[in-house]
Amino acid sequence: MHSTDELEKRVHEEPGRFRVLTGDRPTGRLHLGHYFGTLHNRVRLQDLGVETFVLIADYQVLTDRDIADDLTGHVEELVLDHLAVGIDPERSTIFAHSAVPALNQLLLPFLSLVSVAELGRNPTVKDEIAHSRQAAVSGLMFTYPVHQAADILFCKGNLVPVGQDQLPHLEITRTVARRFNERYGAGGPVFPVPEALLSTAPLLLGTDGTKMSKSRGNAVALAADADETARLVRGAKTDSRRRITYEPELRPEVSSLVLLAALCEGGDPWRVAEEIGDGGAAALKRRVTEAVNTRLAPIRARRAAYAEDRGLVRDVLKAGNERARAIAEATLKEVRAAMNADYH
Numbered sequence: 001m002h003s004t005d006e007l008e009k010r011v012h013e014e015p016g017r018f019r020v021l022t023g024d025r026p027t028g029r030l031h032l033g034h035y036f037g038t039l040h041n042r043v044r045l046q047d048l049g050v051e052t053f054v055l056i057a058d059y060q061v062l063t064d065r066d067i068a069d070d071l072t073g074h075v076e077e078l079v080l081d082h083l084a085v086g087i088d089p090e091r092s093t094i095f096a097h098s099a100v101p102a103l104n105q106l107l108l109p110f111l112s113l114v115s116v117a118e119l120g121r122n123p124t125v126k127d128e129i130a131h132s133r134q135a136a137v138s139g140l141m142f143t144y145p146v147h148q149a150a151d152i153l154f155c156k157g158n159l160v161p162v163g164q165d166q167l168p169h170l171e172i173t174r175t176v177a178r179r180f181n182e183r184y185g186a187g188g189p190v191f192p193v194p195e196a197l198l199s200t201a202p203l204l205l206g207t208d209g210t211k212m213s214k215s216r217g218n219a220v221a222l223a224a225d226a227d228e229t230a231r232l233v234r235g236a237k238t239d240s241r242r243r244i245t246y247e248p249e250l251r252p253e254v255s256s257l258v259l260l261a262a263l264c265e266g267g268d269p270w271r272v273a274e275e276i277g278d279g280g281a282a283a284l285k286r287r288v289t290e291a292v293n294t295r296l297a298p299i300r301a302r303r304a305a306y307a308e309d310r311g312l313v314r315d316v317l318k319a320g321n322e323r324a325r326a327i328a329e330a331t332l333k334e335v336r337a338a339m340n341a342d343y344h
C-alpha cells in the first residue's frame with residue numbers, strides 16, 4: 001500500500017484517476033467525531049474532483065443486532081448529514097447497498113476466494129464479536145468484510161478513506177481483488193486493488209472521556225442545537241488542575257476539549273490552551289461551546305432546510321441507488337464474462 005502522503009500527492013495531481021468509496025452504518029445521527037474524522041475529508045475529496053460514492057451500509061447494521069430499530073429514520077439522517085456538510089448529490093453518489101442487487105450478488109463469487117481461517121483472523125471482527133450483545137456469532141458478522149469488498153469493488157473504487165480499525169477489512173478487499181484477477185483475469189484484470197487513505201485527524205474523545213460514540217450519549221451530533229451543545233459541553237469531564245494545557249497523554253479529557261475548540265476554529269491546540277490559561281475548565285467549556293456552535297451553524301442551517309423536505313432526501317437516495325445499480329450491473333456482467341458464465 002502507498003503512504004498517505006504519496007496518495008495525497010497523486011490525488012492532487014490527477015483526481016480523475018481515483019474513485020472513492022466510503023460509507024457508514026446507519027445507526028444514528030453523525031457527530032463531531034465523524035465530522036472531523038471522515039466527513040470533512042469526503043467533502044474535500046469530492047471538491048478536489050474525485051468521483052465519490054457514499055455508501056449507506058444498511059445490511060451491515062445487522063451484524064451486531066437482531067433487529068435494526070428505526071432503520072428508515074437512520075438512513076434519512078445519514079443522507080441529511082451528508083447533504084448538510086456539503087456532499088453534492090449532483091457530483092457524488094449516495095446509495096444504500098441493500099438497494100443494489102448486483103452489488104450483493106458479487107458476494108457469492110467473492111466468498112469463494114477467502115478461507116474460513118482468514119475470516120476468523122480479522123482483528124476488527126474478533127473485537128466486535130467480543131463486544132457483541134448477541135448470544136451467537138451470525139454468519140453475516142463473520143463474512144461482512146467480504147460484503148464490504150463487494151461494496152468497494154462493485155464500482156471499482158480504488159481509494160477508500162478509512163480509520164485504522166477498517167484496515168483489516170481493506171486488506172480482505174485487496175485480497176479478493178487480487179485473487180479474482182489471478183483466477184479469472186486472463187483477459188485483463190477486472191478489479192483495481194484499492195488503497196486505504198488513512199485519516200490523519202487526531203482522535204476526539206467523548207464528553208465522558210471515553211471513545212466518542214452515538215450510543216454512549218457523549219457526542220455532539222451535527223444536528224444538535226446550540227443549547228443541546230452547550231449542555232453536553234458543560235457536563236464534560238475535566239480534571240482538577242486549574243491551568244489549561246494541551247497534553248493529550250497526561251490530560252486526555254481537557255486536551256480533547258482544547259483540540260475540539262482548535263479544530264472548530266481552524267487553529268492550533270497549544271495556542272488555544274495558552275489563551276485560556278488560568279481561565280480554567282469553565283472558560284475552556286465556554287470557548288468550546290462557542291467554537292462548535294459557530295463552526296456548525298451553517299451546517300445546521302443547511303440540514304434544517306433539507307430536513308423540511310423529506311421528499312428531497314428520498315429523491316437523492318433514489319437517484320443514487322439507480323446510478324449504483326447501473327454500475328453494479330455492468331460490473332456483474334464483466335464478472336460473469338471473466339468467469340466464463342456468460343449465458344444469461
Ligand code: TRP
Binds near residue numbers: 151
Ligand atoms: N464497516 C464500515 C463501518 O462500520 C462501514 C462500511 C461498509 C464501509 N462498507 C464499507 C466503509 C466500504 C468503507 C468502505 O464504519
